[in-house]
Amino acid sequence: MADLLLIVESAWASIRAHALRSLLTVLGIVIGVASVIAVVSVFQGMAASITDQFAGLGANNLTVRSETSFDDQLQGRRSRISLEDYQRLVDGLPGVGEVSPSFNVMGDHGGTVHAGRADTFTRVIASSPAYQHSRQVYPRLGRFITAADNDSRRRVCVIGEKLRSKLELPADPVGQYIRIGSEWCKVVGLMEERGEVFGFSQDDFVLMPFATGLALVKDASQVDLSIDVQVADTAEMDAVKDRIDALLRQSRLRGGSQGGDFRVETAEQLGDSLKSIIHLVSMVFAGIVGVSLLVGGIGIMNIMLVSVTERTREIGICKALGATRQAILLQFLSEAALLSAIGGVIGVVLGYAGGLLASLVIPGLPPATVPWWTVVLSVLFSAAVGVVFGTIPAAKAAGLDPIDALRYE
Incomplete structure (x- = not known):
């Protein structure tokens, strides 16, 4: 143990003796680790934000929505949850809480609304009074839409x-009028502010009664519904989910569909689906920027080879005084590993600062989050890069003949 500490101390002394060269050597490692940490911190912050958003939807909610396969999209076909599907669920799900349908009145991308001389593009949603409970959104001023409105x-x-x-x-x-398409609607409520997610505002929308929305569309048979089902007893979630699946498959098979063009998910599953996508994207980006770690490793190998050449006489003296091949090997390996680990630590700090800066500068981006395992893994991986790429220079130093080394000019 004492010998190992002595070797590490010697490696640290060598690094300090050539501070500028050591800094330039680890620059590739610093950039690589900082890039990985910055990317992971931003995407982990997004995943944490999604968890918080979907946690508010409640554990007793099921969401039914259509799902169009990629092949069908290429062929111009689109799946829909129809009014008939909604009615089948209302009639076939006794004992559940609210069954709340909603759809985009002016298409998935929204439409233009007017108020006085001002106009803007926004989402126009039609839903039932239960929408506020299933989505956990409530009015700050005025009231929500009622059954009488619908x-x-x-x-x-x-x-x-x-x-x-x-x-x-x-x-x-409250009491003002806005024009949606060719219809004027009276504003009866202003919803609580919820902020932005990934740069998209959650407060840029109009919500009207479900029946009113149906009266505004050209063809009610073409609407694509999203249906929220509140289950009274969470222990019955799986049973209700299976019942919904069976009802919709039966309905769609009768209509000539394959029966698998929809999805029934809990709020937790919806969040997990989005988080899995984010994790996949973050790993891809981390892998891309992680290539710079290999570049940094090659830089360490080159500098260590130069260091071996410069210290040839020193190595010869050490061997002449009794230093073993193993001791020389460990000294150069520990120097390479220590250099890389220092670069890893600096990279972690800079990477977190970069992720934090990105979350502050980019509007709507959630706060950066750095999991502890990312920090540990980055430092260990950077040290491992130093060991791997420091093996060749260390082996070269350990294999020098003492006599030849002492004669080196």
Whole structure:
């Protein structure tokens, strides 16, 4: 143990003696580790934000939505959850809580709404009064849409804070009118502000009664619904999910469909699906920028080879005084590993700072998060790179003949 500490101390002394060269040597490692940490921290922050967003939807919610395969998309076909599917669920799911349908009135990408001389592009959603409970969104001013609004197809709506600002409406917009398409709707509520996710505002929308939305579309048979089902007893989640699956498959097979063009998910599963995509993308990016670690490793090998050449006489003296081949090998390996580990630590600090700066500069980007395992893995991997690429110079130093080394000029 004492010999190992002595070797590490000697390696540290050598690094300090050539501080500038050592800094330039580890620059590749620093850049590589910093890039990996910055990328992972940003994407981990996104994953944590998704977890928080979907945690608010509740553990007793099921979401039914259509799913179009890639082949069908290429052929211009699109799956839909229809009004008939919704009615089948309402009739075939006794004992559950609310069954809340919703759809985009002006298409998936939204449409233009007007207020006075101002106009803007936004999402227009039609849903039931249960939407506020299933999605955990509540009015800050005024009220939410009611069953009476839906039954009489009233031209009323609630809006988000971002839309209120874009339409230049008063701080309290209740009672104001906005035009959606060719219809004027009275604002009856302003929703609580929820901020942005990945640069997309959660407060830029109009929400109207479900029946009103159906009256505004050209062909109600072409709407694609998303249905939220609240299950009274969480222990029955799997049973209700299987029942929904069976009802929709039966309905769609009768209509000539394959029956698998929809998905039934819990809020947790929805979040996991998005997180898995984010983790995959983050690993791809980390792998790409991680190539710079290999470049840094090659730089360490080159500098260590130069160091062996410069210290040939020193190695010869050490061997003449009794230093073993193993001791020489460990000294140069420890120097390479220590250099890489120092670069790894500096890279972690710079990488986290870069991720934090990105989250502050880019609007809507969640705060950067660096898991402890990423830090440990980065430092260990960088040290391993030093050992791997330091093996050849260390072996060259250990294999020098003492007599030839002492004669080296």
